[in-house]
Every structure is written in structure tokens, then in C-alpha cells.
Amino acid sequence: MRARLAASPSYLLIWALLFIFAAAGWLVTTRDLADSPVTAAALDRLDSGSVASMDSAVFAFEPGWQVSVDGADTTEPDQPWREPSGRMAFQYSGRELALKLALGDYWGYIFVKVDGRPANRLPTLPGNLDSLGQPSGYLPLFAPEKQTETGPVAEWIIVHNASTDGPHQVTVEVWRGWGQTVLRAVAVDAMPAVPRPQWPAVLLAMVGVWLAFISAGPIISNVLAARLHSGISASTAGPSPDELRSPWNTQGWTRRVSWLISVFPWNYALILAMAGVVAIGAGTAVQNWLLTDAGLIMLGFAGLQRPVLWTGALLFGLPLYLYPLPILPGRALNLIEIGVYGGLGLTVMRLIFVRGRRPNSGYKPTAFDSRHRLFFVLVSFALVSAFAAEQEGVALREWRTLFLSAGLFALLLHLTFRRTGDSRDARTFLALYWLAGGAFVACAGLWQYVTEQNIIQAEGVNRIRAFYGSPNNLGLYLERTTAMGLGLAIFGGWSAWGQRDEEILAWRERIPLLGSWKSAPLWARGALLLTIPQLLALLLTFSKGAIFLGLPAMLLTLAVAGRRLLAAPGGRLSARWGWGLAAVATAMVLGLVPFLGTERFRSLLDFRPEGTAGIRLSLWRSSVQMALDHLWLGVGPDNFLYSYRSGYILPAAWRDPSLNHPHNVVLDWWTRLGLPGLALAAAWLALGIRSLWRAATSDAIAVGAFGAVAAALGHGLIDASYALPDLLIVWVFLLHLFSPPAAPGPVAVPEEPQSA
Helix, strand or coil, X not given: CHHHHHCCHHHHHHHHHHHHHHHHHHHHCCCCCCCCCCXXXXXXXXXXXXXXXXXXXXXXXXXXXXXXXXXXXXXXXXXXXXXXXXXXXXXXXXXXXXXXXXXXXXXXXXXXXXXXXECCCCCCCCCCECCCCCECEEEEXXXXXXXXXXXXXEXXXXXXXXXXXXXXXXXXXXXXXXXXXXXXXXXXXXXXXXXXXXXXXXXXXXXXXXXXXXXXXXXXXXXXXXXXHCCCCCCCCCCCHHHHHCCCCHHHHHHHHHHHHHHCXXXXXXXXXXXXXXXXXXXHHHCCHXXXXXXXXXXXXXXXXXXXXXXXXHHHHHHHCXXXXXXXCCEEECHHHHHHHHHHHHHHXXXXXXXXXXXXXXXXXXXXXXXHHHHHHHHHHHHHHHHHCCCHHHHHHHHHHHXXXXXXXXXXXXXXXXXXXXXXXXXXXXXXXXXXXXXXXXXXXXXXXXXCCCCEEECCEEECCCCCCCHHXXXXXXXXXXXXXXXHHHHHHHHHHXXXXXCCCCHHHHCCCCCCCCXXXXXXXXXXXXXXXXXXXXXXXXXXXXXXXXXXHHHHHHHHHHHHHHCCCCCCCCCCCCHHHHHHHHXXXXXXXXXXXXXXXXXXXXXXXXXXXXXXXXXXXXXXXXXXXXXXXXXXXXXXXXXXXXXXXXXXXXXXXXXXXXXXXXXXXXXXXXXXXXXXXXXXXXXXXXXXXXXXXXXXXXXXXXXXHHHHHHHCCCCCCCCCHHHHHHHHHHHCXXXXXXXXXXXXXXXXXXXX
């Protein structure tokens, strides 16, 4: 009885309010940031509470330093890459040691040891040793975002917290950085108290919001059930004459719009949606907001009639997300945000104008499953991590554009399938729309290659990038769409015919590429035509990760999942069923043969520290240490760049300091969101893969999605995998395509649109 009472909506709501009040209390009692320590002065000894300028007698400098009241500067040594530019030592009594350092747009770093051990508030990277071959606390001084017109910015950095009052012996090595006056002052137990962080309040508030949502679920379900049973919905007849004569009759206008939507044919809606997409593209290209708005209105009306049209248009435009859509004079909005928020707005309008009815009592709406709940929790935890980040503004921006948009897209996709009578047709339509977008961007890239426009010339090859800033980004996208296209083209005929005719098909009939072109389903033939330019463009990106990891993983997974599809009960396998995949692999190899002698491919096994592979290994070493130092919350969304180049970059990797992700999918989740974020992402991925594996016995779309996931994970071992707006949307699309198996019970009857 007590357990049932504690789980009741009212008790959950009480707990939700308690958590929200606790969050508010935490914020109210948080103190503001205190002032900096007092001005430094020349001192004879460093005790607790003292702040010493660098011209103090307590500091012992080796020859070569230039010391003044403003700080201590080094001189360039004979071998600046093999020996430090300066060493100094001092003794202090106290616990917390802080150095005032010059941070800016220059390459330099310091090693700090206290009592012969690494300073414990600085990173200690394995194998990163000082000039004496000993491990030390390490801190790069490269922070270009802090550079001012007058030079580097002096900031206090806490480098050590001792367990006793000492005295303690400190040694500091400065590498490079001459002319920057690296050391400005030293403080002992003089730093102001750090205010309490905001992230615990956000965590408490998010728990409260989730409890409130859970408690409100039964209430919302009861209200919707009451509306469905109340008989409010009228027939599909148009508005009455009295309503037509009254221009201010709200119900009459609702009936007008509802009637127009209900009688608008599907094929007309499709044509209207395509015209809207063309108008939006043209308006964006010429920066004409009227044309863009006209296209959005056409697409919006088509989306009211068929929600799958709006969602499909969003998937089509994903590769163009870097180009904002002009909607007003001097005002443009992000394509993904317009697509997601606009789609949810259309859902609300559809609830107003077009309501469903239950043809019988067996109808049961599709509910959120574990994948949705896990992903929404992941989005919530990303917000907590954003408030714990050092660069909070940057973190919140990525949370909004990356995680929140993807979470709302998961909701939009769920509502799209829920509002569509045949989920199989909806999946096929969305997959083809997505493939069409990939084909469009691929053809643009191929045109660039032929005309040598907007290409990247590097390492002896011309690399295409289409509408992306980097060829690698284009490769990351096309490997996913190509996998879906191959899955539909090679294995699409079986699921279409087998479900329709329920008969045993010969193996040639089951694979359109190996059977008759005329006998293949129209959408399978369309998928093949859309995939050919994408595969060619993917090769011309010359992305090593896509070619040597993504594509092999994709083809292997397509073979495994395709065999599972063809091995359905009643089927007959042939030894030649994989000819289609073999042909693709052969074409890939032959296409790359002319370029194997270029520097792009000859440098694959170059593991020198200054080479790409060597820098990647150094990056992973730094990322592992960063993840361990920020175990539970990570460094926050979009904070990897600042933490890496100003805290963890190894000296050997100085040539490429501005990397904004660790180039590994596991390290990316771990460094960005900590261990809980990694665990949530892994669980969400596992549930999504399981749904695709189950569906691979009956649907070629599941086979293609499975191949896309494999390509993304394979390429993600050495590059980005999810942390771009288009890629995370694609992840949600792939992992949420198929619902889990329904529990035994009455067969669900699809919704029928009716006027309000």
C-alpha cells in the first residue's frame, strides 16, 4: 500500500516541488565571485596569506632570467625544443599555491614540482617529462581567446594544494614563451573563496522536472482519452453556411482549414512540399526572405496534411544546416531549428485542426520506449554538464544547437510515425527523402571536382567538400547515407515483395541488383540511382577514416544484416547473394588505385610525432587524462577545444592545437559529458542497435540503418561521430526508426484525420 502511495502522481508531484525548491535554495545561497588577491609586493619569505612579486628575494632564478617588479621573463636558449628557457625555485609555508601566469596567443608551457612530486592541481600526463626526465605538473600557456591588443592576459592559476603547512620546495621550468613575461606573481593561501557551482542546482531542478513530467503523464493521458470519447470531433463535412457568413467565428475558421486539409490529395501535398523545398533553397541562395517564407508556408501546409512531408524535408536539408534561412529583413534562423521547432508547431496545429478518432476500442497510441527516455535523460544530463563547464556560454550554445535540437527531433520523429497510418511507408519515404538530400550534396561535390571550385588541394589530391567546411565532414555524412542507399538498393526487393505477396521468392527476385531491373520496386531502383553519386563523392573526399574504416565496416555489416534478412523463414540462400556488395567493394578499390601513390595515402603509416598519425596518438593520450581528471561531468559541451589547447596538449602536438574533439567516439562522450554521459550514450546506442537487429529480419531499411551505424562507429574511432548538429540528428533518425516489438493484444488501428 505504501509503495503504491509513494508512486502516485500526487506524491511524485510533491517530490518534484521539493527538488525544485532545493535547486532554488542552492542558487539563492550561492555567493558572488570575490575580488582577486591583493597587489603583489617584494617579500623575503612566502607564508600563508602572502602575495609576492617576482623581484622578491625568496625566488632563486637560474642565469638567463630578466626579473622586474612586473614579472620574470626568459630568454631563448640555444636549443629551444630540447631545453627549457628558464628554471627557478622557491620555498613557501602554507597549503594552496597559486601562480600568476601570462596566458595568450603564443606557444609555451611550464612544469611545476612541489617537494619533488608533480603539482597536484595541474595535469600529469604519462610520458610527459621535464628536462630532468621526471614527471611534473604540466600547463600549456596557449590561450588565443584570452589575447588582448596589449598582449597576453595575466591570470591566477592554482597549481598545488598541500596537505600540511610545510615548508614546501617548489621548482618551475618554463619552456619557450620568451618575451611574454610568463611569471607575474606568486600567492600562498591568498586566493578568494570560489563560489559554489551552479550545476548542482541544475541537477536538482532537472530531477524535479522529470518527476513532474512522470506525475503529469497519467493526467495528460486521461485528458486525451476524455477528448477522444467526448464526441467533439465532427464529420469531414465542410463549414456550415452560418459559419461561412461570419468572418469572426473561430470554430468556422477551424472547420474551413480542417476541411481543406482533409480534402487535399496526397499527391498534391507532395508536389506542394517539393515546390516549397525548391522555394526555400532558392530564397536562401539569393538571400530573399519573401521567397523563403513562401516556401516555408507551402511546406507547412503540406506538413499539416501529411506530417511526414515536413520531417522528410528536414532530413533532406540536413547537409545544408550551415546556411541560415532568411525569414525577415536582416534576420536568418538555423535550418535545423526551423525544421524541429516548426515541425512541433505543426503538430500542435494539427491537434487543433485535425483530430483523430478511435474506430474501435483496440486502438492504442504508440508510447515512448526506453530509447526515448534514455535519450531525453542524456539531453538533460548534458545541460547539467554545460553549467559545470569552464566556458559556460559556449557550452550552453552547443547544448541548445546540438543536444536540445536532437532531443526535440526525437520527439518530432515519434509524433510523425504516430500520426502516420502505415509506419513502413513512412520509414521508406523518410529514408528516400534523406537519400535525396545526400545525392544533392554529392552531386554538388562532384560538380566542384570537375570544375575545380571550392575544393581542398592537399597531399597530392583534390578533395571535395560540397557545402561543408571540410572534406572529412562531407565524408562523415555521405558514409551514412550511402549505407542506407545500398541497403535499400540491394536488399529492398525482398521486404517489399515478401510482405505483399507472402510467397517464397527466388534468390534473384530477392535482390534487385542481381535480378531484373524492371521487376525491382520503384523505390529500390530510386535508391540505387541516388546512391551511385554518393558513393563516388564519398571516395573523392579522400577521407582516410571513411575509406579505410567506415566503408569496410559498412560493407561487412550490410553483409551480416543482409544475410539475416535473406535467411527469413521460407527463403533460399544462394552462394552468390553477396555479389552486389562485392561489386561495390571492387569498384571502390579500382577507383582508388590511381591515387595510391599520392602523399595522402603514402603517409598512412607515418607515426612520427609531427605527422598526422603521431599527433592523433598524442591527442588520445591527452584526452584520456582529460577524461580521468573530469570523470563525472566531463569538461562540458564544446569545451574540449579550450581544455585541450590550454591544459592538456602535449608539446609534440603543438602544430595542431585547435582541435575541438578527441577524434574518438568513446573519448568524445567521456570528455564532453563524463562517465555518466558515456554510460547513457552507450545504453541508448545498444537499445537502438537491438531494435535494428530485430527489424533486420523483415525490412531492408533496418539493414541499411545497421550499415550506417557501423560506418559511423568505424569512422568514429579516429574522427568525429556525433558532435555535429547534422550527425546527431542522423543518429536519432537511425536508432529510432523502428519501435520495439508490441506486446500481445488487440491490433492497433491507424488514426483517420477528421475535421474539428
